[in-house]
Amino acid sequence: MTEKPESAPASTAQKGPDSRARFQSVVRTVGMAPILILLCLLFEVLSIVNAVGSWSEAFNQVMNGHFWDVVISGRFASAQNLSIVAQQAAVNMVLAAGMTFVILTGGIDLSVGSILAAAAMVALIFSNIPDLWWLAIPMGVVTGLIFGVINGSLVAYLRLPPFIVTLGALTAVRGIARLIGDDKTVFNADLQFAVIGNGAVYGVPWLVIIAFAVILVSWFVLRRTVLGVHIYAVGGNEDAARLSGIKVPLVLLFVYGASGALAGLGAVMQAARLYAANGLQLGQSYELDAIAAVILGGTSFVGGIGSIWGTLIGALIIAVLSNGLVLIGISDIWQFIIKGLVIIGAVALDRYRLSSSART
Amino acid sequence: MASTADTAPILEMREIRKTFFTVKALTGVELTAWSGEIHALMGENGAGKSTLMKILSGAYRADVGGEIKLAGQPVTIDGPLAAKRLGIAVIYQELSLSPNLTVAENIHLGRELSKSGLIDRARMERDSAPVLERLGADFGPKTLVSDLSIAERQLVEIARAVHADARILVMDEPTTALSSRETDRLFSLVRQLKAEGMAIIYISHRMNEVYELADRVSVLRDGGYVGTLTRAELSAERLVKMMVGRDISGFYKKAQGEHHKTGALMLEVKDFADGRRVKNVSLTVRAGEVVALAGLVGSGRTELARLVFGADKRISGDLWLEGQRVELHSPSAALATGVAYLTEDRKAQGLFLDMSVHDNINLAVFGRDAGRGGVLDLGSAARRATTAIEVLKIRVAGPHVEVGTLSGGNQQKVLLSRLLETAPRVLLLDEPTRGVDIGAKSEIYRLIDELAARGVAILVISSELPEVVGISDRVVVMRDGIVAGELDGSAEAPITQEAIMELATGAKTTAAA
Structure with a gap:
């Protein structure tokens, strides 16, 4: 009864061949990019006005032929600031990449902030052991992986709800992070891998290089491997995935493991920036920024739909917002309010856009 | 028949038609039931019984042209509420109780009693007790429905109908989940309701139940009305012939x-x-x-x-x-x-509606075809998809179209080709x-x-x-x-x-x- 009649939609909707389907998927991927660009323009203009003094002053100067002087007085779009934005986005990008895997299966990982703290503690402690300092990076990542695999096992084999499992882990792993360092801050002024957090190659910060490498690898896994298709399939229809012979528990184990391992990598990056780690404070509410980036990127909260490019843009939007609001001198309190509203507004806009171009 | 000649039947449905888009689900069905009658409704799966009952209960609206009369009065049933108000109650196979509420609360669901804006549980419980007693329930109004067996839950549904002064009670295969002892109890309850003057429309596939209970039997086939037999005319051969005869x-x-x-x-x-x-x-x-x-x-x-x-x-x-x-x-x-299995519910358990035809066809064999490290063999996947579309004559613009946009027949072919790719x-x-x-x-x-x-x-x-x-x-x-x-x-x-x-x-x- 709910089936569509055979002939009508088949002949009309599909006149423009396959390319239309491809076009739609491009639109979906590009998604929030226009909003990112708009935000950048907005902050650039506002920072110009800030630099010049007032709107009327800026207008006068442009009228008097000092157009380029006015334009280059903006601080947002300077190479230096954009590099700062990218560095600010880097750790969140890495966490959000892991979060993308998890949310694509219809799950959620609330524990990444805590895992980041615990992994950073482990990495710093190893860096302080003279003979084992070279284990710092691998041990940080492995610590994250272990916590992720524990999350994944509980979700995949005990069939516990991901929200509950990772909510528990959010608290428990935070405690473990404090336990590891005896509830003190661990320092290492001569951190061997500090270059990751502060160095650059041809002007491109290592943090940014790592983040983009993670995005590229994630893209490859999602779009070019069997595992990737299976992740989308599990999120799209878990029953059908099982009946198609997909080993659903293994897929779930992978996504939570990957999310944990990437939180471990994020920990290494963060520790390298700070030369220190504190089990209580590090990574607080990072999971929320990561989730926000994924959702801003157009990934469906129920799973099955989304892309890593969307997450990249989502993470950039968050970083641009934070940076831009500081740059134009908005108070800390209003930054919170504006960020929250932008996230809700952007997703609302996205829903509206998708539903108006919805399929037949 | 348990009726007096001078009164009109409690229910008269004539020329009921229902079309979904182009599919004719009902093509002029009639059904007449009298107070104090058990009227069995039979037919194969898909014969139109459920559609007819959904029209009676207000879940669907019939196409214009048909007529429904209650006790001789033409009525319009434009929603579930209207049906309820007219005294029509339906007990579906999947019971519609809230298991987390008490029996009394379920009986009053949607018609809660209140005192100065607050819910009046005591009165609801007092009010339910006599109904439960009359129906022979051995549990009280304060019992949580989740603590009851399926048979007892059914009784709560019946109590709800009785409590709402239903004149017509539709029961859709009520014995599917019951043991034989529970079935016997249900039957005596149904007879009691009949004796009290209720009209009962009893949907069943089971010959012996129909023999035991029904005063009359109406048969539907392919959305059409085949005929009605009285108890005296009833025979298994005749019924089967009416149900399948085409x-x-x-x-x-x-x-x-x-x-x-x-x-x-x-x-x-x-x-x-x-x-x-x-x-x-x-x-x-x-x-x-x-x-x-x-x-x-x-x-x-x-x-x-x-x-x-x-x-x-x-x-x-x-x-x-x-x-x-x-x-x-x-x-x-x-x-x-x-060994491959094609599910009966292709949308819920078979297809990935948001994914492309290409992905849906290849989903079970991506792993088999993959190169080292699980890297997709996109070339062979594309070939499989194109070949399957051609061989099974799947009507689609191209392999990258989402499966959810296809018609039922084409979706089924996509699902079938996924199975066939596994050889x-x-x-x-x-x-x-x-x-x-x-x-x-x-x-x-x-x-x-x-x-x-x-x-x-x-x-x-x-x-x-x-x-x-x-x-x-x-x-x-x-x-x-x-x-x-x-x-x-x-x-x-x-x-x-x-x-x-x-x-x-x-x-x-x-x-x-």
């Missing part, structure tokens, strides 16, 4: 006794049981043979197929493939061994032509014939009797979790719709062949 149309290849060439024993199911719906089932399918698994909805056919496929766990039984004992613990193990030796097809238009239907039949010719062992679950008769070499009929009988097409056990229906409903219990 021509087998010409599009079944194997129409007249032309069987597939069958080979060695391929699939052997021995003593399967799952402790719930499947009680004890054994059956065999040979290479190149098409065996139909017939039976009413709820007889355990789908459950059996899922057990064979490893999708659910069984508690006993052995599985043999080509003379080898095998253990299939999961669908992935089954597919790897060459199965045994195919379990659960309602392969459900919700599929006639063109795609005949193509699916053609495909089944071709696969059988290539030596695949095929087990088809179908509720459509002409289809069962038209495509199968042998029919296994299930009833209540066991094999009720087998029809091999011989003179003693001919494959006819009547013979299948007799076995499926229990009109005849002796297993032929």
